[in-house]
Amino acid sequence: MTPPAGVGLGPRVVVITGANRGVGRGLALAFAAAGAHVVATARDVDAGNAVVTEIRDRGGEATFARCDVTIRDDVDAAIDTAVSHYGGVDTMVHNAVSVHSSEPHELATSPIELWDQHAAVSVRGMYSCAVAAYPHLRGRAGSFLVLTSPAGISGSPRLPFYAAVKGAQRGFVKSLAREWGPEGIRVNGLAPLAATPALERAFEADPSMEERLGSVLPLRRYGDPEHDIGPAAVFLCSGDARYVTGQTLVVSGGRLTSL
Amino acid sequence: MDSLTVGADGRAALVAGASTMIGAAVARRLAADGFAVVSEVGDAALDVAVYAVVEPESLSPRPLVETDESTFARWCEAQMRDLLQWLQQVHAPVRDRAGTVVLVAPTVSQEGAAGLVPYATAVEGQRLMAKSAARQWASDGISVLIVAPRVEALVDDPRRLDGTDALRNEPALGPDSYGPGAVADVVSMVVAPDARVLSGATLPVDGGALMAP
Numbered sequence: 001m002t003p004p005a006g007v008g009l010g011p012r013v014v015v016i017t018g019a020n021r022g023v024g025r026g027l028a029l030a031f032a033a034a035g036a037h038v039v040a041t042a043r044d045v046d047a048g049n050a051v052v053t054e055i056r057d058r059g060g061e062a063t064f065a066r067c068d069v070t071i072r073d074d075v076d077a078a079i080d081t082a083v084s085h086y087g088g089v090d091t092m093v094h095n096a097v098s099v100h101s102s103e104p105h106e107l108a109t110s111p112i113e114l115w116d117q118h119a120a121v122s123v124r125g126m127y128s129c130a131v132a133a134y135p136h137l138r139g140r141a142g143s144f145l146v147l148t149s150p151a152g153i154s155g156s157p158r159l160p161f162y163a164a165v166k167g168a169q170r171g172f173v174k175s176l177a178r179e180w181g182p183e184g185i186r187v188n189g190l191a192p193l194a195a196t197p198a199l200e201r202a203f204e205a206d207p208s209m210e211e212r213l214g215s216v217l218p219l220r221r222y223g224d225p226e227h228d229i230g231p232a233a234v235f236l237c238s239g240d241a242r243y244v245t246g247q248t249l250v251v252s253g254g255r256l257t258s259l
Numbered sequence: 260m261d262s263l264t265v266g267a268d269g270r271a272a273l274v275a276g277a278s279t280m281i282g283a284a285v286a287r288r289l290a291a292d293g294f295a296v297v298s299e300v301g302d303a304a305l306d307v308a309v310y311a312v313v314e315p316e317s318l319s320p321r322p323l324v325e326t327d328e329s330t331f332a333r334w335c336e337a338q339m340r341d342l343l344q345w346l347q348q349v350h351a352p353v354r355d356r357a358g359t360v361v362l363v364a365p366t367v368s369q370e371g372a373a374g375l376v377p378y379a380t381a382v383e384g385q386r387l388m389a390k391s392a393a394r395q396w397a398s399d400g401i402s403v404l405i406v407a408p409r410v411e412a413l414v415d416d417p418r419r420l421d422g423t424d425a426l427r428n429e430p431a432l433g434p435d436s437y438g439p440g441a442v443a444d445v446v447s448m449v450v451a452p453d454a455r456v457l458s459g460a461t462l463p464v465d466g467g468a469l470m471a472p
Contacts, residue, residue, distance in 0.1 A: 072328065107343075107388070107395050108350040115343055119336055123380065127323075127331050134324050155390025155459065164339060167387025172380040174371025176323060178424055181373075246371060 013086040014237065015039040015078055017069050017129060018096030020047035022196035023147060023225045027093060030230020032060030034238075037086040041067035041078045042096075061086075069096050069125030075132045083136065090140055091237040092133035094126045095147040097162075102202040107160040115161050122165035126172060134185075143186040143237045146173050148248060150191050150256040158206060166191075170248055177246030186245040188236045192229040193252035195222035218254030228253075268293045272307035272450070273300060273352075275345055281363055281412060282311035284439035285446050292447055300348040304355035307450045310345055311363040314338055317381070318414055320374030320422035334377035339384040346392060350401075357400030359450045362389040363442065364461070365410040366469045372410070372425035386461065393459035402455040406445055409437040409465035430466025437466035 014031045018024035020042035028040045032055040040055075040062055042048035048064045055062035065081040067074040082089045098121045105114060130144055137144065151159055152166025170189055177187035193199075199222065203210040214220070223229050232251045235241050250256050272294035276282035290296045294307065317334035326334070346360070353360055367375060368382035386405055393403035410425050411417050420426060430437055445464045449457060463469050 107392050108347055112340070112344065115340060119339065123336055123339075123384070124328075124332070127328070127335070131324055152387055155387055155394050157391065157394035160388060160391030160395055161343075163391045164343075164384045164388035167390075168335075168339065168380045168384030171368045171371070171383025172376060174369075174383075175367075175373065175376040175379040176371075178371050179323060179373035179376060 012090040012237070013037045013039070013082050013088055014091040014093060015041065015082050015089055015133070016093040016095055017041050017067060017078075017125065019051055020044045022198055023192055023194050023229055024095040025051050026194070026225020026227075026230045027095060027233050028062065029055060029226045030234055032058070032062055033230075034234045036091075036234075038062040039065055039078060039082045039085070041065045043068045069094070069128060070120040072128045072132070075125075075128040079132050079136060088140065089133055089136035089142065091143050091145065092129050092137065093145045093147070093233065093237070094129045096121055096125060097198070098122065101162050102159070102198040102205070104158040104202075104205050105161060110161065118161045118165045123168050126169060130176060137185045138183050141184050141239075141242070143188065144176070144180075145233060145237055146187075146189045148173070148189040148191045150193060150250060150252055153191065153248070153250070153256060153259055158209075173248065174246050181245055186241070188241075188245060189248035190229070190233055190236060191248050191250045191252065191256070193217070193223055193255050194225045194229050196225060213255070216255065221253065223251060223253055270306040271295045271297070271303060271356075272309065273297050273305050273349065274309045274311065276311035276313065276363075279311050279313055279413065280415070280439045281408060281442050282309070284443035285309050285311060288443035288447050289450070300345070300352065303352060305349060305352040306356045306358040307361070308349040308353050308358065309361045309363070309446060310342060312341060312345075313413055317378040318375070318410070318419060320420065322374065323376040326377060331377050335381045338378075338381035339388065342385045342388060346388070350396065350399075353401050354396075354399045359402045359404065359455060360389070360392065361446055361449065362386065362403070362405045364389070364405050364407055365413060366407045366463050366465050367410040367425050369407070369461075369471060370425075370428070370469060372423045374423035375410075375425060390459055397458060402458040404449050404454075404457055404459075405461040406442060406449065407461050407463045407465065407469075408442045409468055412438055412442060428468040430468040431470075432466040434466075437464060437468070441466075
């Protein structure tokens with residue numbers, strides 16, 4: 001099924017993981033502003049509900065589903081919420097990351113348990129989101145979007161585990177796009193650089209990072225999750241991007257131009 | 260090959276995955292180059308550490324939606340985790356010689372392939388782990404390189420890959436240009452001390468199929 005062109009997002013159903021703060025919250029707000037019905041999922045019930053309330057206060061449509069993406073039943077339940085509230089799923093967005101994602105660590109000495117946490121959320125969680133959403137994405141020109149990172153393209157001297165799982169996500173996106181393309185399901189990645197609580201924590205942990213990063217940032221500011229990152233995600237999941245699949249859109253203010 | 264004897268010129272190399280076709284070719288080539296070659300990590304300093312381990316089952320084409328959680332864990336997550344634990348083990352021995360780490364990571368992770376989602380995911384994760392090691396371990400004098408064969412070089416019979424589109428790009432150099440021997444030749448080149456300036460680079464050895472970027 002080929003989606004119509006030039007109609008923007010329309011009243012689509014979007015499920016977003018990690019929608020309680022940062023980029024995920026910005027995506028939820030942006031999708032809702034574009035007319036989507038949003039299922040905002042997170043482990044943090046209060047923060048997730050706050051995002052839903054914010055969307056509704058602006059006249060948008062959203063509901064919350066508590067979801068730990070490392071638990072398959074939670075992911076299935078989030079999909080069920082989308083189906084029961086809004087009649088299906090058009091777009092699945094995997095955005096959640098480990099709560100440790102912005103903590104600098106040593107590849108040589110960091111405990112394997114830290115790796116397991118990164119992988120559980122970013123890799124296993126991505127698998128669960130894809131497999132759980134698949135029956136719903138088929139037949140309605142659905143799409144799957146993964147929030148990856150410039151670190152998953154260039155590698156990272158401070159966040160090697162994070163860079164590895166973000167790289168893994170790009171391998172997943174490219175391959176799954178090829179696999180699902182014949183069924184009309186698009187799979188893409190989005191690599192943002194955004195002003196988020198996670199970035200602030202990274203700056204706190206490494207104060208030199210802010211200046212170093214800022215001085216090589218062509219647009220000279222960090223992206224706003226709702227207004228800079230969100231619209232790019234909305235585009236990738238809209239009919240306007242109906243011929244785009246297997247790609248990583250880098251939305252980093254020009255920070256990364258090597259792809 | 261498991262006992263470490265000093266090579267003709269005193270250099271030592273570890274090849275993990277020496278039972279794979281590429282690993283075996285690399286081990287033979289490095290031995291011919293004068294390295295003492297071992298396959299297990301010990302306390303001895305290493306000039307070279309090559310990772311050519313692959314879970315062979317993960318090269319069996321299967322749609323993702325027909326891949327259950329435990330299979331995905333073995334074909335994808337475990338392969339990244341195993342590389343991490345190996346990197347942690349070789350870090351000190353390689354640092355002792357300011358040596359070179361080489362990851363064998365097929366180009367399929369850069370191109371993507373239907374039917375091989377868990378494997379391609381794992382390999383791209385491994386590749387970014389290696390790039391990050393190149394950045395983080397540069398101050399230890401360690402160079403980390405990625406050698407990227409055509410995935411066909413990992414299987415004994417290319418028909419095993421029927422059901423994927425992994426071999427869609429023709430190797431410009433033809434069929435004799437990307438086998439395990441060609442991969443071993445390139446590994447031999449990049450472990451030379453002069454090649455340490457290549458750290459972080461991914462070198463395709465696929466007969467000119469990918470040609471990216």
